[in-house]
Amino acid sequence: MAESEHAMIARLLSPLSQGLPGAFALSDDAAALAPPEGCEFVITMDTLVEGVHFLFDGSAAAAGRAAAKALAVNVSDLSAKGAEPYAYLLSLALPDGHAVWLDGFVTGLQAAQDDFALKLAGGDTVRTPGPFTVTITAIGAVPTGGMLRRSGARPGDILMVSGCIGDAHLGLVLDRSERRATGWRVAIGDDGVTGLLARNRTPTPRRQLIPALRAYATATLDVSDGLAIDASRMAAASGVGVEIDLASLPLSRACAALVAIGEVRIEELVTGGDDYEILAAVAPADEAAFVAAAGHAGLLLTSIGGIAAETGLRITGANGQPMQLDSLGWDHFA
Template identity: 45%
Template sequence: MAEAGERPDEDELIARFLRPLATSEGAAELRDDAAGYAPPPGHELVLTTDAIVAGVHFFPDDPADAIARRALRVNLSDLAAKGAEPAGYLLTLALPPDWTVNWLEAFTNGLRADQQAFGLSLYGGDTVRTHGPVWVSVTAFGLVPDGRRPLRAGARVGDCIYLSGSVGDAALGLLLRQNPDLFKSWGISIDERDHLLDRYLKPQPRVRLASTIAKFASASMDVSDGLLGDLERLCEASDVAAAVEIDNLPLSPAARKALRADFDAQAAVLGGGDDYEILATLPPEHVKDFEESARRARIPVTRIGEIVGGAAGRLRVTSGGRVLNVPARKYQHF
């Protein structure tokens, strides 16, 4: 962390750094024991929470503003996958003894920038001291029209499988953080290397796709623990199987070069996490309208496979019609 100056106590910390983020009336300027929020008529509240810990979910030397954005965005990604527009969030921040004013100022600046970008407010939370690494927990909430929240359990045989954006960039970016010289053996440019690093450091939640997901998807989730592992989870919840053609996967130019140069990179693309793209299934009759709605939202979507009958969670992965033996590699948190 940055060099420490004179540090405020907890009340001063909240007043100086966090109260300016509580822009909604229901937050009561963080001067009360709890906040209030009334969903508008015709909408249900969608809630999600994720915690990130230094040395586990981010590098301890990552910029403070990027840590803040990551903590918020991984939750916004969950909301988008449920078709929910973000409305607000709660924040718990655990600071180690060596925290500094400069670090916290950069952290809250990152939150402020994303609040403005995604249209939400801080509603409350907690600040605590820890003798371990810094950690951040965000509980976010959003709004979806009544009855339109797509569950993991909604996929049906015959549904088409779609993926937003591109897959594998964040996992490749993590490999580059761990081994900075890898980009040379992959034959990618400095700009392409920086693209992969940025995709790992700053997730891009597909908030603009939320209303499209709510309107058309039969099942949906975000890809946080690896494409195949998360697809397996969706299929298990829906009691179906899936067929995936990996040649159809949407890849960035940098990822394609890495795969051509290093076959082992395939494991990162298919099984690595942190993409925070949306994985959705759609009845065939909704495909055309879904694609058009996504185009208007300026979010690329790609059909990568189909829901089929079979043992719950079984994946049939092919390349050019040839069946591949690719383990799903579900990420386990414990």
């Protein structure tokens, strides 16, 4: 006999709310949440759709990865806004056969919420003919008036990015092409392939950068649709221009190896998306302190360009010459 919605929520989802005052163990129609003293809530939402944002083979393991990714991309948004994770709402559109893998989904979600220090406050579950769809609304807390925005970049600011760019895009390429996986394994080894796949399947939000962002960044966002398009969005919101030097782009060893042998064009890496790194503008006087604070938190920051008074996006290629991109990044409706 199929498990009812009420029984499923009580067995699987209610435990995810334990320890959150006002969630009422998911037994009511709504939650009652109050921000910590001196703080206000920052709210963000992302929807992940099977076949668009994640590949899904119907296994419990793949379901767990989808759960972790859905929560991670929302926490990445909060981190870029300088907000500490607090709670989240979950909406699930479940296709037939979900009973086989739903426990695995919840196991992945439990592990992710433990890692990110937030609890489930409520949500909704529905049945669908497909595809499997996960929507999360994440709630973070930031000192009142302290949310970081895209719109604060100023001419003369330095453009900086956390971590490495391009790995997640290449991980998606590998996930979709066994032929590419076989060829690339020769160049970068099993560890290189595994690392690229992991960056796409299970992104890591840069929560440890929050204190440094609050202290030094003038504008921030997380890189989700591609470095080029997201940088241009920051510039547009700030009423400025942005310059990116591809020779300065931080690349992982595997990524750099594939570029070096001509398997990957560096332009792909700034348009592929799914990086979930943080892009920040910072005043030149604060660059050293910003980098040092990130280093103390165990995170690399790299200067990749700057903010200019003249609006628009300008990219310098690895050869030092200006270049144009065929596409700036991912757009659901383009």
